[in-house]
Amino acid sequence: MALPKAFQNPKDFFDECIAFLKEYQYLYKFPNTDILVQNVLEKIEVDNLENVDVFDKNFKLPAFDILEDLFSKLERLKAIHNVFEEINGLENSVQVPVSPKKRHEIVYLAKEVKGVCEENECDVVVDFGSGLGYLDQIIFETSHLKVLGLECNSSHYVGAKKRQSKYHANSTENVKYIKHTINDNSDSQIGEYLKDKFLNFNGFCIAGLHACDDLTVVALDLFLKMEKAKAMVIMPCCYHKMEQEEGIFKNFPLSNCLKEVFEKENGFQFMGVPFLRLGAQPPCLVEDNLEDSVFNLLARGVLQLYANKHNCKLKRNKRKAVKTKSMDRNFETYIQDACTGFSLSHNSEPSFLKDKVDSPEAGNLSIDLDEIRSIWRENSSSMVQKKAAIFILLQNCLQPVIENFILYDRIVYLKEKGLKNCQFKRIVNERISPRCLALLAYK
Structure with missing residues (x-):
């Protein structure tokens, strides 16, 4: 997400935001x-x-005087984001049976991926959590990029292959599917998959639609580790499903900046699953x-x-x-x-x-x-x-502030790791697809 205009640095924002949330x-x-x-x-x-x-x-x-203080603080903590721009006729490119929501999501995410790949000289897209392959096929059809879809669910993997045979037979040489559970150590395996399926390539872009629980954070670390990973466009969701160890989330907070404030204020006592669930609630x-x-x-x-x-x-x-x-x-x-x-x-x-x-x-x-x-x-x-x-x-009213708090922590984390070009961007219409934000990062 973004740093609200009222703040000059992440620490001041995290300090005030945690005080408000407490x-x-x-x-x-x-x-x-x-x-x-x-x-x-x-x-x-x-x-x-x-x-x-x-x-x-x-x-x-606010319609009551007693809530004025709450809303004045909320106003300071709100982040300003880009306005989504709809393109007439873009969704007509999907010619297979799919829900209106899914159609909207895949065409606009594919559009963003295409633009990012052009700017960063990527000729391959690696789709984290490719599901039934809807996104992969529209990426190939609209940009002619090669796509590697990674999916851990066996039925989804098989379903993607069946859909490819039925609707997208012309993509079999350029869109490949592999059953793989993505984890912190997947970098070497992904590298081998890419060499095996596509031989020579300049660089790749990590993409993901509805990257649930810890998948977005895992993607960040793999992106930082892999030399040929030049860009990333991933849409996170389901923050409340992130892994916990003895009641403490493994990947929240993520940045050192927030960890310091979080531990000082005992944030784990009041920022648990319900907190992250509200942040994930559209x-x-x-x-x-x-x-x-x-x-x-x-x-x-x-x-x-x-x-x-x-x-x-x-x-x-x-x-x-x-x-x-x-x-x-x-x-x-x-x-x-x-x-x-x-x-x-x-x-x-x-x-x-x-x-x-x-x-x-x-x-x-x-x-x-x-x-x-x-x-x-x-x-x-x-x-x-x-x-x-x-x-x-x-x-x-709290939800956007909480979600910004969670996601801005990831931006700060990337910047602490030396990555300067990263942002959250609204890429779909939130009235159609409430999970409308994508993390864009470039090396």
Whole structure:
């Protein structure tokens, strides 16, 4: 990302940003599912809230005097980025079945890769996490660059080969796929793959779409190590999935500059997984569906409060445990769906589960629906909903600052390693693809 205009150097920015984040840690320290367990909404104290309609389309934060200090600090910490420029007709180059979001992402990332390769005399692209090969094929078709796709998932690797045979048979000599798990020591293997597949080449560009968890950081180190790696265009995501060792993230903070401030302020105590998750959460237009967001937040919070009360853990039985889009904020429908979407785990059967009769809809899940309904009534008043709405809006305002904090740490890291030409750039439309930022680096 970038250093906000109010600051002259990284240390001053990190100092002030950590002080701000420490002061307002109640907005992100805990998982949103624990919002009722941790009494987070008690921290939302604003005057005259009962007379304000926070769900009105014209309502904007800051609307309360007590929040002025928060927003004045936020304004200082905001970074200014480039405006995305859309090109008419660019997406028409994709002639195979693919979602509109994926089409948008691959054509604009391919466009950026092409430009970077031209500027840095790269004739090969190495795609980190190539998936089904969508990006690789569009890079070749629009730039005629050779592409090496590296993918650790066997089904994706096989799928990419099948798609190539079906849709892109003319690319087999120039787009190659290898099943490989990228790690800190992949530099020699990548070098061998390139020699084997493409013989002679001038230099290569590392590319990556949705480089999850630690992959972006691994890519940075490999880029620095490999002599023929001349450029990089990679889009990071899922910061909260980065590897941890005894509760400490292996690759956050990354720069020595931030590490010094972080350790001094015991940042690990309040910048954990929920913090990084909020940074990875795409900025969204919550005003358009704020009531739905509040319902989902509180309904899930009620389930968590129930489980916590009985010393149990909720476990999702499927990726989307509750299908909230079709229930029109009906809590009765929500809990019936939750009975099949979640299961309770516990070390020994608590007394509250004894003598409960499982309903056919509940499967193996035994819960007291009457008690859950009672908890909902206690935590869904008009005032609670308004506070939950303000909490969501405040998180949405914090998200860009948190993401900039995380990503600027990586820029400082690269500069500490002697790399001068590096920046984050918005390369896609965030309304189509919320993960819109790419790290560009050149040697």
